[in-house]
Amino acid sequence: MNNLLVVPLIIPIITAVLLVFLREQIMLQRIISFITMIFISIISFLLLNFVQTDGIIRLDFGGWIPPFGILFVADSFSLLLVLTANVLTTICLLYAFSTIGERHEKMFFYPFVLFLIAGVNGSFLTGDVFNLFVCFEVMLLASYVLVALGGKKRQLRESLKYVIINVVASWMFLIALAFLYGTVKTLNMAHIAQRVAEVGQDPVLTTVAILFLIVFSLKAGLLLFFWLPGSYSVPPTVVQALFAALLTKVGIYALIRTFTLMFPLNQDVTHTIIGVMAGITLIAGCMGALSGRDIYTIATYNVIIGVGFILIGLAVGTESALTGAIYYLIHDMLAKALLFLLVGMMFYVSGESVVKKMSGLIQNYPLFGWIYFLVMLALAGIPPLSGFMGKVLIGQGAIENGSYVLLAIGFASSIIVLYSLLRIFLASFYGETTISYEDRKPIPRGAYVAFVLLALSIVCVGVGAESLAIYVKDAAKTLMNPSIYIDAILKG
Amino acid sequence: MIAMEILEWVAVILVLIGSIISVISAFGLIKLPDVYTRSHAATKSSTLAVMACLLGAFIYFWSHDGYVSIRLILGIIFVFITAPVAGHLICRAAYRSRVPLARNSGQDELKSILFDGDIAATTVQTIEKEKSEENQ
Amino acid sequence: MKINDVILRTVVKGVVFIILTLGVYLFFSGHNAPGGGFIGGLVLGSGIVLLYITYDLETVHRKMPFDFKKVAALGVLLATGSAIGAIFFDAPFLSQTDIYYTFPILGEKHLTTVTIFEAGVALTVIGTLVTIILSISEDE
Amino acid sequence: MTIEIAIILIPFIMAALIPLFNRRLQKSFIGWVVLVIPVSLFLILTTYIPRIAKGETFSHTYWWIPSFNINFTTYLDGLSLIFSLLITGVGSLVILYSIFYLSIKESLHHFYCYLLLFMGAMLGVVFSDNLMVLYAFWELTSVSSFLLIAFWHHRKASRAGARKSMTITVSGGVAMLVGFLMLYAMSGTLSIREIIGNVDEISEQTLFIPALVLVLLGAFTKSAQFPFHIWLPDAMEAPTPVSAYLHSATMVKAGIYLVARFTPVFGGEVVWFWAVTGVGLLTLFWGAFNAVRQSDLKAILAFSTVSQLGLIMSLLGLGSVAVHLGYSTSSVIYTQATFAALFHLINHSTFKGALFMMVGIVDHEIGTRDIRRLGGLMSILPFTFTIALIGCFSMAGLPPFNGFLSKEMFFAATVSITNLDIFSIASIGILVPVIAWIASVFTFIYCAIIVSKTFLGKIKPDILEKNPHEAPVGMLISPFILIGLVIAIFFFPNTLGAYILKPAMSSVYPTFPATAEMTPHIYAWHGFKPELFMTIGVILVGLLLYRYMKHWIKIYRLFPQKWTLNAIYERVITSSENISESITNRYMNGNLMHYFIYIYVSFVVIVAGTFLTLEAFSWTPSLDAPVENYELLLVFIMIFASCALIFAKSRITAVLLNGVLGYAIAFFFVIFRAPDLALTQLVVESVTTALYLICFKYLAELKPEKTSKRVKLSNGIISILVGSTVTLIGLAVINYEKFESISVYFEDSYKLAGGKNIVNTILGDFRAFDTMLEVVVLLIAGLGIYTLIKLKAAKKGDADT
Amino acid sequence: MFAQFLLNLFLALLWLLLVDEPVPQLTTFFTGFVVGIGILYVMHRFFGTQFYLRRVMKILYLMLLFIKELLSSSYLVIKQVLTPNLQITPGIFTYKTSLQGEWEITALALLLTLTPGSVVMEVSESGDVFYIHAMDIEESKESIIRSMGKFEKAILEVTR
Amino acid sequence: MKETILLLALVFFMVAIALLLYRVIVGPSMPDRAIALDTIGVNLISAIAIVSIVLSTKAFLEAILILGILAFIGTIAFSKYIERGVIVDRNGDS
Amino acid sequence: MESLMMILIGVLVTVGTYLVLSRNLIRVILGTAVLSHAVHLLILTMGGLKKGAVPLLSQSEGPFTDALPQALILTAIVISFATTAFLLVLAYRTYKTNGSDDLQELRGMSDE
């Protein structure tokens, strides 16, 4: 059964490679990639439930016992994210089928998406820091290709910046890894945690931890988000959605793992810095969202706001805050994917990205408009949609911990989120339309299916928060008690 | 035993000679007036230097460990074959990209053949390229 | 005057054999000496690239009509396939096995699944390296 | 499923059904179908009246998110009942009115859907015992209000009004949520009743006052209290039935509900007293004062609503004193303010609802609401005039209408509060009746304006041209029912008091014995008390001022247009957008160099900052391995080559120098006993160099950097800082020898994995997974490059999204 | 020529089979090879061609020639480098060879390049004219051309 | 003694490399640089051979051969680049 | 030796960073190359230098130098190669479509 753990990584890879041979058969590519995603979604769901009964599952690759080999570790936290990532990628694929176009499809679009998801799943599941780096690179390389897919002028320019910054970020990751190895002489996360605990996270180790903070902040868009707005607004819509949903989340995942499992012992320093960074990120994100005059800018800065908000949960660090952070992560992945799909569709139907140049879309596309409205409310944390539970729990944690400044910034940000998205709704969806119903550019059915499915998932995550609660609570419990994780890896 | 000792010393001396030749040829690359003459230094003396060293190493491993390294022999042969090719190619490239001969050069029987026909067409272009690539 | 590459081409013809042999040697010697799939693949790839440099795209493509993208993909399939094989024997993913088998003429040989894995690695390296060089060189 | 939950759910279910059956339903029919809902709900709710009057309460819990204590706990007591009756009662009348008011051409299904959504949400607010559920419904009322205000969204003003109301009320809601979370942190429960039960423990905690303030923010924004009232006049862009319903009778009273509901929790606090009373009075005055200058009938009513909400709010503030004093025979008197608040709440809904409907009729029939263009309508719209007259009289506090009763009680309460000697009332308490009186004068004036400017005087000729006539009967039914109530309540106030208000009082004062005389008998005439003189004063001064309005109206010009709250709000929004934009554009300028500067500076500040602050640096060079001369030379060569790289003027030189570095590193790999590395590095370096050369065909030659000396210098400093950070940390780390490396394990590679090359065994076996993935990375890069080159942007009509 | 070599290999293999060891040894194979050489030398006139090892000897000679040229030319370069006031006149001259075929031309070019003071810069399109850069054209042109003949002969010995 | 001489030889090679580096940086022409880099590669071969002797290991002998190959390929590539601006021709006509 | 290497690494990082901060695309890419050189050396240094024999069991009895960093660097080298290759192609494609290799000109304000 443990071998199931590698499925979310290996099956997309193998499928992707097979699709390389099926380059010309587009229909077949679609079917195979879709089935693959459904399959790994089911597997991740099964795994998530196994974890509830059997506890943390691990898979020692090649049978090499930790800490010597590489292993995949699945706890509720990682599996929740894997599941969410896979489900939303499945839905995004539906959108892609009807929008991405044959040119892209013949240029290995599906393989790249599958590689991306493989890298993402690997990053969530791995229990080895260096392997995390490698998984990151799988994900990043796929993202490099996807972000430049299409080769438009502006796209290439922004992709270039994205790639260069990420190359430097990966370099910093290696620097951090080098220092980590230089100090604790091991790469297994649980083993690192054990060794760090043994010497009590002395100043040198804390410095190393801070290095990792910088590294993952670059990936997560925490404070160092400069690469994000440009690169998230240029690729094809479905890629934007995947980026918004997945890439920063992997960084956030890594941050949470690092500072709950490996370096949890000097929170005065580390969590304070994270808190300050999260606060600044939120403020900057809010300013960006306020400043935006086009839909892409507004949407991308909302991604940054989301990052800041989730990391308040980490900075606060209490169990309820972490529970909230996990809830919010799941919400943010789904809602941001939907938001970007919608924004891309707005551009598609109107040929415009400036808010003021669009008007009255809701008259021609009522369902489209209402789904936008829904996701807007969800992102603002309006109950009973998906954003609410996470927001409340993070707020609760912040109060327990006395982090009132973060609380204030975080909750104020949700108003800015609402305000900025509302502006789009009022200016672009509401108002008079100049195009008659007959002349409108039809929205492909596949896109609608994706919208509806994601919208449903947002509602379900919000209304059905209780059914997620056992998983999320278990995840938070494991994060709060690293010994559970360590024991599962190193004892037995 | 003594034979081995002597062989080892031979090896070491070969290495030392190689290194000295190498320094001299490197010095030649500094001193000689143009790229063509410098290529003489590079393709000949340096090759000799490396061959001496590799031979030294070969002898050393042979005497010290009784190990006959085919790789070293292959290496020697390889360098030996390729060094002149490299010299030839670089000189040709230099000439075709119009790197001038040293000022005190004598006859040049290639110039008329190579550049007469298309001088008008290519000179300007090449010279510009030259300028931009080599303004150090 | 047209460039006459006779010297280069003649020498390269000989040299490529040395390089390719070395590449294969490095590939096989990896488990006990420096080398392995990566370096073997890189050296083999470099050999092919040398051919491309010395000749030209069309000529080499006529003589080696592979789609190197597919070579690379095949390599990944081989590597992942050898890794996944273990699953069917109820061993953890990526478990490698090895046996000592006595062949009729060659004598006792050490056979391991790692070799398949490394072959995959080597193929990928070759495929990718050549794909990259070719794609760029073919660009308008 | 109990009835209470059904009451909440039915409107939602219906709201969901309307869009589904929209096509099957005749448009003229839809309103009638919808009307069934509030009417039946109202009827069901009336059946509760007797039982609740007896002191019963009804509570049921439905699990929603029990893991986090968030559950649907419905709680129906006197307070909820008042509000739910208002919601369903006024709701019925408004829907009935809308059936005639709204043209069949409008998108009625949207309208009724939103309206039902609102009704359900509002019922949810007043029925919820759980704070989070309450919050959920609270925000839903804002959302449905937004949708209704923007109902005519093709109008710019509608959209602006909707945005403003949404922004302000949701912000308040968020503040309230934080307040709720603080209450939860203090009490450990989300149930309002349990919190009320534990007030004593909570009130000592430091978060108590912040929670109080935050909850009040929610209430004030929702109930349009100064200075948050600015959204309400703009919300008048909604269809008039909506204004009547949401923005005067129900939604804006949610804040009142909240304050009443939380009086048992916070009521004892001086902050609460002054905040609620003060803001209420200020709002009362400011609303009335501003209503006078409006020329749009709806705007007058909007400000009037603001003002009346302030009145109710201030009454609740005054009544909270009783909570502070605790139960005693002398303190009971102060509960009368709360009683008056609840009473006026109902009264206001009746007369203000009627007035809005009146304005709707005028607008509907005449086509304008501008009093400057109206006049003399009395003869054309006699029934409407009746509604206006009665409504305005009641609002102005004249008998024989219900407004008179509650206004009198209000005056009484303001006067009696001045007797208290707590909360520094003794010093400034006198202001309370003074402000109340002044505000009432203005109330009188705008009431007079509504009646006279619309219905009295001469008819403007352009109106006559349109040949207007009285509204259809259907439109008159609802306002007449309300007017009827205005009069009925005046004559039978104590029935209302006994059955409706009394149980609500015990919700506000749960600790007070129910037997106490918290439900005073309401008399229309109670002798020559100060309040009577105040009323008479209001009428006299009001008439006088109305008569000479031309002379003093100039005072409004003293308030410069630039400094109105609205202008300030707009300016704050615009300037925060502009400042955000200029700041964001300044640093997010697309210049990669700047991004890198931010990143590197953060890197240095955070990492080196931590490193130095924690004093993590240490260095013991004696532990180092020895250095040979040639190694030193090689290091110098590398340093030299790398520095030369910076100054390289041609790209080939630069690439060659990079190659030199790569080769030198390969040589270091040799020196440091890493054969596989050396091999790989050599090949990769050469291939990379070849790649550079191949790509140079498509790239330009290096140009000299056009950056200024200053930039170069600062870049240089940053680079040196980054480099030294790495070096310093590295020096500290190389001597960190607390653990043995796990690689000792790999030295058994032959036994474990059958390979004698340890590095290769790690790559092929121990860490084969890395290798497998890195092969994937290579493949992605290869395919990616292929894609990048082959897939070029389509020329035009590129349909990809 | 090549047939002789194959035959030699065959003889060695035959030897290996004849000896019939439990595990075949490389040394046995070599012994067989040497035996084969002997047999072939005796028999080579029956083939009507040269004894193939003679060709090998020629190749060895050519290689020695290469090495000698390398040594002497290096000596010359070193001398020139170490001469304080260098007085040389470099230049380019042509040389027409009688050799044909890519291997012959390549070998000659390589030899020439290793010759003291000369580098082959171009080969004409037809492949028979060399353009040679001489370090000191006045002094060494003649000697270069003289040694060219020697080289051509040595190469021909091997190839034909 | 032997080791000292070997280390001395290494120092010599480093000096040679340093001199060649000067040529790489100063040029003046591209072929000059290419020759210098090629020669650096060749000198590194020697240096690796010496280090192998000093460390008494055979592990780096492959590196020697490979470096030889690479220096050769590199030089070809450079000279083609200098001569034609392209490293891999599209077809035989060019 | 370790300290010396740390200083060298520091210099390489400085140079790499300085180049990354350039306006010219090629310089930036070369900067990343120098940075990756530096980090490879760093990883090796972190494993300790000259602490044992070449990690080949066939050549020595041990103690061996730390083999794990070597394996890590190998992976890192390959990944960095893949990235650099992609980056180079992306760079020239950008140059060709945008007509500039100056990152300040590639800010992207003018044409939107």
Ligand code: NA
């Ligand atoms: Na990288």
Ligand code: NA
């Ligand atoms: Na590199």
